[in-house]
Amino acid sequence: MTKLVLANLKMYLNNNIDTQNYLNDLKQEKDKFIVFPPIIYLDRFIQNGFITGIQNISFHKEGAHTGEVSALSATDLGAKYVLLGHSEIRQKGESDELINQKIKIALNHNLKVILCVGENLEAYNQNQTKEIINNQISKALKNIDEEIMISYEPVWAIGTGKTPTNNEIEDVVSYIKSLFNYKIKVLYGGSVSEKNIETLNQINNLDGFLIGYAATIPSSLKKIIEVAKM
Numbered sequence: 664m665t666k667l668v669l670a671n672l673k674m675y676l677n678n679n680i681d682t683q684n685y686l687n688d689l690k691q692e693k694d695k696f697i698v699f700p701p702i703i704y705l706d707r708f709i710q711n712g713f714i715t716g717i718q719n720i721s722f723h724k725e726g727a728h729t730g731e732v733s734a735l736s737a738t739d740l741g742a743k744y745v746l747l748g749h750s751e752i753r754q755k756g757e758s759d760e761l762i763n764q765k766i767k768i769a770l771n772h773n774l775k776v777i778l779c780v781g782e783n784l785e786a787y788n789q790n791q792t793k794e795i796i797n798n799q800i801s802k803a804l805k806n807i808d809e810e811i812m813i814s815y816e817p818v819w820a821i822g823t824g825k826t827p828t829n830n831e832i833e834d835v836v837s838y839i840k841s842l843f844n845y846k847i848k849v850l851y852g853g854s855v856s857e858k859n860i861e862t863l864n865q866i867n868n869l870d871g872f873l874i875g876y877a878a879t880i881p882s883s884l885k886k887i888i889e890v891a892k893m
Contacts, residue, residue, distance in 0.1 A: 664867070665891070665892050665893070666864065666869065666870060666871040666872060666891040666892070667696075667697070667848065667850060667870055667871025667872070667891075668695065668696040668697070668871060668872055668874065668884075668887060668888050668891050668892075669696065669697045669698075669699065669716070669744075669777065669814075669850065669852075669871065669872065669873045669874065670696055670697070670698045670699065670874050670878035670884060671699045671718065671746060671749075671852075671873060671874065671875050671878065672698065672699060672700045672701060672878060672879055673701075673718070673751075673875065673876075673879075674701055675701075675876070675879040676700060676701055676704055676879070677701075682700075682704050682707060685879075685881060686707065686708070686711050686713075688881035689713075689881050689884065689885070690711065690712075692884075692885060692888055693711065693712050693713045693714070694712075694714065695888050695892060696714070696884070696888055697714045697715070697716055697743075697744055698713050698714065698715055698716070698878075699715070699716045699717065699718045699744070699746055700715065701718075702717065702718070702732055705717065705737075705740055705742060706740055706741075709740060709741040709742070714743060714744075715741065715742050715743060715744070716742055716743060716744030716745055716746060716774075716775075716777070717732065717737040717742045717744070717745050717746070717774075718745075718746050718749070719732070719745070719746065719747065719749070719752060719765075720732055720733065720734045720737055720745055720747070720765055720768065720769060720774075721733055721734075721765075722761055722764040722765045722768060724768065734768045734769050734771070734772035734774055735772055737772070737774060738772045738773060738774060742774065743774070743775060744774060744775045744776075744777060745769045745774045745775070745776055745777070746777050746779060746814075746873075747762055747765050747766055747769065747776055747777070747778055747779070747803075748762045748778050748779040748780060748799070748803060749779045749816070750779065750781060750816055750818045750821055751821075754818075759798070759799055759802035759803045760802060762778070762802075762803045763802060763803050763804070763805050763806075763807070766778065766803060766804065766807055766811070767806075767807060770807070770809045770811075775811070775812070776811040776812065777811070777812045777813070777814050777850070777873070778800070778803055778804070778811055778812070778813050778814070779813075779814045779816050779852070779873070780795075780796050780799040780800060780803075780813060780814070780815060780816070780839075781795075781796070781815055781816040781817045781818050781820075781821075781853070782795040782796065782817055782818060782819075783818040783819060784818070784819035787817060787819055792817070792835060793835070793838050796815070796835065796838070796839060797842065800813070800839070800842060810845055810847070811847070812847065812848045812849070812850060812870075813839050813847060813848070813849045813850070814849075814850040814851070814852050814873040815832070815835055815836060815839060815849060815850070815851050815852070815853075816851075816852040816853045816873065817853050820853030820854050821852070821853050821854065821875065822854065822875065822876060823854055824854050825854060826853055826854050826855075826859060826863070827853075829862065829863065829865060829866050832851055832863070832866055832869065833866050833867070833868055833869070836849045836851070836866070836868050836869055837868055840868070848870040848871065849868075849869065849870055850869070850870060850871040850872055850873050851863065851866070851869055851871075851872055851873070852872065852873030852874065852875065854875075855872050855873075855874050855875075855877060855887065856877040856883060856887075857877060857882075857883040857886035857887055860872070860886065860887045860890045860891065861890055864890050864891060864893070871891065872887065872891060874887060
């Protein structure tokens with residue numbers, strides 16, 4: 664089954680040369696994945712025909728909020744998707760209630776939402792994964808009926824080179840899908856790379872991958888796309 668590929672470039676592209684090289688290297692694949700570049704380069708990707716999203720938005724519509732980006736600005740530029748609830752932002756204090764506000768604003772501005780959920784190592788070791796995920800989803804999606812996507816990202820796997828077993832991921836994906844009354848797409852993120860993509864791609868109930876650091880290396884991302892699109 665062909666799977667979605669989302670590339671979260673975080674803050675890895677830091678200059679015009681690197682950005683242009685990335686655009687050149689991946690121009691043949693531009694319609695095969697969704698890219699979330701640093702906000703300063705978002706327009707460059709859009710102008711080059713890439714399918715794009717924004718890495719985060721403000722819960723404010725407008726006003727004196729230095730350094731924040733509104734949903735209106737994102738859609739005005741041409742972004743189609745938004746990542747919300749990423750663990751790197753949660754760790755800075757973002758609550759599920761705040762994420763809920765952001766999701767509502769994003770949907771009101773026709774942004775397709777990817778909600779990131781996942782447990783830390785302590786919760787994983789105590790077999791609390793499903794409890795944590797249920798809590799995150801129920802709070803983040805309170806009073807929201809519109810369809811979104813979920814990315815399961817165990818915090819302990821992000822950037823560590825460690826991943827849950829295929830059976831563990833499949834079990835969590837099934838659990839997440841059971842929480843919805845529509846056919847939701849569930850992705851996996853957390854140290855996905857060209858080295859483990861063939862193994863991860865064997866998970867039948869998984870709808871795609873949210874790639875972090877590996878997506879910043881064009882050759883690695885091409886390999887991931889090639890396998891995921893089989």
